[in-house]
C-alpha cells in the first residue's frame with residue numbers, strides 16, 4: 001500500500017508540475033512571440049520559437065499521461081485499500097455475532113461495512129494525496145519563481161500559505177461537527193431504510209408504512225441540511241482560494257512590472273509569472289474538498305473502530321483448541337443471564353450429554369431451550385461455570401471450529417435468495433445431487449421437490465419467501481443433515497407439522513443418522529417419544545423429565 005501511495009503522489013505531483021510548466025511556458029511563448037512581432041522582422045527572426053513550443057508540447061503530453069496514470073494507480077490503490085478495510089471489518093464483526101451485535105442495526109452495520117470503509121479510503125484519494133501534492137508542488141513552484149524573480153517567489157509563497165490557511169480557517173470550526181452529523185444522519189437513514197425494506201410485509205400489514213415514510217423523510221431532510229451547509233462551507237473556502245489567487249496574481253504583476261521597468265525582467269517573463277501564479281493555485285484549489293474528505297474519513301474511522309475495536313490491537317491469534325472424541329457436552333455449574341435481564345436463564349446448571357445420545361430438551365416457551373444452543377456455540381459467555389465440548393471450553397474453540405462438529409437447524413434459520421441447490425451447497429459445498437436428494441427425502445421434502453418443474457434448481461426468492469414456513473424449516477433440517485458432523489441439534493424440528501409427518505420425519509432422521517448425537521429442543525410428544533432421554537428446562541434449572549433437579 002505504501003508503494004501505491006508513493007507512486008500516486010509522485011504521479012499527482014508530476015501532473016501538477018506539468019500543468020504549471022505548460023502555463024508558465026505558454027505565457028512566455030505568447031508574450032515572446034507578440035513582442036518579437038511588434039519589434040519588427042529582424043526581431044521576429046531572432047526569436048527562437050522552437051524551444052518554448054517544444055516545451056509546451058512536452059508539458060501538455062506529460063500532463064495528459066501523468067493524469068491518466070495517476071487516476072489508474074490511485075484508484076487501484078483505493079480499491080486495494082477498500083478491500084483490505086472490508087476484510088478487516090468483517091474479520092472483526094463476524095466473531096462478535098450474535099452477542100456483541102445485539103444492539104446493532106443491520107442497516108447501520110452495512111453502512112459501516114460499505115460506506116464508512118469507502119470514506120476512509122477517501123482519506124487516501126481525496127485528502128492525503130491532494131494535500132501532499134499541494135505542499136510539494138508549492139515548494140517547487142516557489143523555487144522556479146525564485147529563479148526568475150525572487151520578489152515574485154516571496155509573494156507566491158505568501159499567497160499559497162494564506163490560501164491554505166484560509167481553507168483551514170473557513171472550514172475548521174464546523175467541519176468535524178458537520179462531518180460527524182453527515183455520517184451519523186446517513187447511517188440512521190440507511191438503517192431505517194434497510195429495516196423498512198427487510199420487513200416490508202410486516203410494515204404494510206401493521207399499517208406502519210406512513211410512519212416509516214415520515215421517519216425516512218425527516219432523516220433525509222436532516223441529511224440534506226447538513227450537506228447544504230457542507231457545500232456552502234466548501235464553496236466559501238474555494239472562494240477564499242480564488243480571491244487569494246487573484247490578489248497574488250495582481251501583486252506579482254505589480255512586482256514584475258517594477259522589475260521590468262528596472263530592467264531586471266524581460267517583457268515575455270511578465271505574463272509568464274502571472275500565468276504561473278494561476279497554475280500554482282490549481283494545486284491549492286483541491287484543498288477545501290480535501291479538508292472535508294479528511295474530516296469525513298476521521299469520523300468514519302472513529303465509528304468503525306468503535307464497533308470493530310482498535311486496529312493497533314490486531315495481534316497474531318492463537319489457534320483455537322480443537323474438541324477431541326468422545327464429543328460429549330458438559331455444562332459445569334453454568335449460570336447465565338442475558339444482559340439487562342433480571343431473571344437468569346440458567347442458575348448453576350450442570351448436565352452432560354454423551355456422544356451418540358438422543359436427547360429432547362423440553363420446557364415452557366421462554367424457559368431457555370434455544371439459549372442452550374447459544375451457550376453450546378460460545379455465542380454467549382456464561383457468567384459462571386464452563387461449557388465443555390469434546391473436553392475443551394467452547395469459549396476457546398470458537399463457533400467456526402465447533403460448526404465442524406455440531407450441525408444446527410435453528411428455529412429461524414436464514415434462506416438465501418437463490419436455488420434450493422445453492423442453499424443446500426451452503427451447508428456442504430461438496431454435496432452431490434444424490435446426497436442432496438437423500439437429505440431432502442429424510443427431511444420429508446422429497447415429494448415436494450419431485451413435484452417442482454425445476455427440482456433442485458427452483459429459485460426460493462429472498463429469504464426463501466417461495467416456501468411455506470414448514471417447508472423452510474425442513475429445508476434447514478436437510479442443510480443440517482448434509483453436514484457430516486457427529487452432533488445434530490434441531491430446534492423445534494416438527495413445529496407446524498401434522499402428527500403423521502412429524503413421526504415420519506423423526507423416523508427418517510434416526511434411520512439416516514443412527515450414529516449421530518441428536519438433541520432436539522421441542523414441545524412435541526412425538527419427538528420426545530423417539531429420544532433416549534428428556535431434559536426439562538424451567539425456572540433457570542434443568543432436570544431429567546420425571547427425575548431430580550440437575551442444579552449443582
Ligand SMILES: Nc1ncnc2c1ncn2[C@@H]1O[C@H](COP(=O)(O)OP(=O)(O)OP(=O)(O)O)[C@@H](O)[C@H]1O
Pocket residue numbers: 102338339341345363364365366367368369370371372
Ligand atoms: N438475545 C437475547 N437477549 C436477551 N434476552 C434473550 C435473548 N434471547 C432470548 N432471550 C430471553 O431468554 C429467555 C430464554 O429464551 P429462549 O429463546 O432460550 O427460550 P425457549 O425456551 O427456546 O423459548 P421457545 O420455546 O419459545 O423457543 C427468554 O426469556 C427470552 O426472552
